[in-house]
Amino acid sequence: MGYQVKKARRATLLIRNAGQLLTLRDEKQIGPRTGENLSNLGIIENGAVASLGASILAVGTLEEIERSAIIDKTTRIIDAQGKVVTPGFVDPHTHPVFAATREEEFELRVKGASYQEIAASGGGIRNSVRRFRKTSNDQLMRNARRVLDRMLCYGTTTIEAKSGYGLSPEDEVRSLQIIKDLNENHPIDLVPTFLGAHEVPDEYRDNRQEYIRILTEEMIPRVAEGDLAEFCDVFCEEGVFNIEESRRILSTAKAYGLKLKLHADELSPFGGAELAAELGATSADHLVAISETGIDKMKAAGVIAVLLPGTTFSLGYDKYAPARRMIKAGLPIALATDCNPGSSMTENMQMILSLASTQMRMTAAEGFCAATINSAYATDRGEEVGSLEPNKLADLVIWDTENYKEIPYHYGVNLVKTVIKRGRVVYG
Numbered sequence: 001m002g003y004q005v006k007k008a009r010r011a012t013l014l015i016r017n018a019g020q021l022l023t024l025r026d027e028k029q030i031g032p033r034t035g036e037n038l039s040n041l042g043i044i045e046n047g048a049v050a051s052l053g054a055s056i057l058a059v060g061t062l063e064e065i066e067r068s069a070i071i072d073k074t075t076r077i078i079d080a081q082g083k084v085v086t087p088g089f090v091d092p093h094t095h096p097v098f099a100a101t102r103e104e105e106f107e108l109r110v111k112g113a114s115y116q117e118i119a120a121s122g123g124g125i126r127n128s129v130r131r132f133r134k135t136s137n138d139q140l141m142r143n144a145r146r147v148l149d150r151m152l153c154y155g156t157t158t159i160e161a162k163s164g165y166g167l168s169p170e171d172e173v174r175s176l177q178i179i180k181d182l183n184e185n186h187p188i189d190l191v192p193t194f195l196g197a198h199e200v201p202d203e204y205r206d207n208r209q210e211y212i213r214i215l216t217e218e219m220i221p222r223v224a225e226g227d228l229a230e231f232c233d234v235f236c237e238e239g240v241f242n243i244e245e246s247r248r249i250l251s252t253a254k255a256y257g258l259k260l261k262l263h264a265d266e267l268s269p270f271g272g273a274e275l276a277a278e279l280g281a282t283s284a285d286h287l288v289a290i291s292e293t294g295i296d297k298m299k300a301a302g303v304i305a306v307l308l309p310g311t312t313f314s315l316g317y318d319k320y321a322p323a324r325r326m327i328k329a330g331l332p333i334a335l336a337t338d339c340n341p342g343s344s345m346t347e348n349m350q351m352i353l354s355l356a357s358t359q360m361r362m363t364a365a366e367g368f369c370a371a372t373i374n375s376a377y378a379t380d381r382g383e384e385v386g387s388l389e390p391n392k393l394a395d396l397v398i399w400d401t402e403n404y405k406e407i408p409y410h411y412g413v414n415l416v417k418t419v420i421k422r423g424r425v426v427y428g
């Protein structure tokens with residue numbers, strides 16, 4: 001009986017006077033954006049956003065906001081001064097917990113050595129693993145914090161974070177524990193992924209079956225039962241884990257309730273995309289060498305393609321993932337840094353948008369969509385972040401530009417002015 005008066009709520013924060021407010025809201029397509037919808041940024045000119053605590057209360061013009069939220073002297077007001085305001089970037093593929101950078105391997109590559117040659121001679125991931133095992137939790141935490149601080153000031157507010165430099169039950173748990181601690185103690189939200197199948201460690205080079213047994217019978221059960229990861233990932237590539245091994249590891253993870261990701265088809269069309277489709281993975285990542293069948297199967301299975309142009313750039317290769325073919329085929333794509341000490345040492349999603357434009361022919365609009373709403377879905381956070389809508393987290397970036405198209409175009413600098421995470425100013 002009776003009726004309910006919808007009470008306006010008091011905003012704790014109001015951002016007003018956004019020349020271009022990129023809401024990333026799209027009435028036409030719920031879920032990851034594809035095809036032409038990848039260009040729908042839901043721009044509101046002269047827009048505003050009100051939040052209450054960590055969550056968005058209202059989005060629109062100032063008049064619209066004042067109808068649904070109370071703005072008074074307790075509300076903190078930020079004037080965006082006609083600049084661009086967007087959701088924070090979601091970086092859906094990172095390896096932020098490592099002991100040391102590997103600039104000496106970068107220089108070997110500059111001089112002509114290949115990534116595979118360096119890996120075969122004991123460098124690469126195994127180099128990182130040896131150093132990780134000798135490094136204290138405190139030091140690993142300090143290193144990862146520096147990475148996360150940089151990500152934040154470049155506009156990233158949520159990341160997926162992988163283990164994968166421990167490669168023993170104790171060291172992988174250590175890595176995931178650090179990710180968990182960072183999630184609780186750093187403004188950035190971290191979505192944890194178990195990547196025990198990043199490489200076969202030194203001690204099992206002659207007995208890889210035993211390492212796969214440890215992965216499936218010891219590590220995955222321990223990670224799942226300890227609630228240490230949400231996703232399981234495998235480096236599925238020639239010379240690392242083959243299709244059959246990847247299928248076994250990922251099927252086990254799935255049976256333990258973990259969601260799936262794959263490093264797939266980075267260097268050769270190996271069938272990783274097809275495997276991601278077969279297993280119902282949330283995403284398949286890299287995909288530089290994906291086959292046409294791989295594209296079709298991923299699309300049919302609803303797998304998101306996470307593209308990592310920073311890796312191709314840092315490795316000095318000239319072949320990038322076929323983003324335009326994927327967009328044309330209707331496959332949802334997301335963008336990530338692949339931040340890691342071996343093949344992509346960057347925390348900067350703005351640079352990734354620049355590479356997406358120049359190397360993969362993606363427009364600024366497509367880049368923003370791929371780095372916010374679609375990357376939110378690629379980390380299974382599409383209901384919480386990635387667009388500016390009531391009840392989503394108040395994760396926003398105020399930019400030092402009046403046109404969002406400047407962001408991929410004006411490269412190698414930081415155009416971020418202010419970062420807001422869960423309704424609090426955390427940078428700028």
Ligand SMILES: [Zn+2]
Nearest residue numbers: 093095263338
């Ligand atoms: Zn990676």
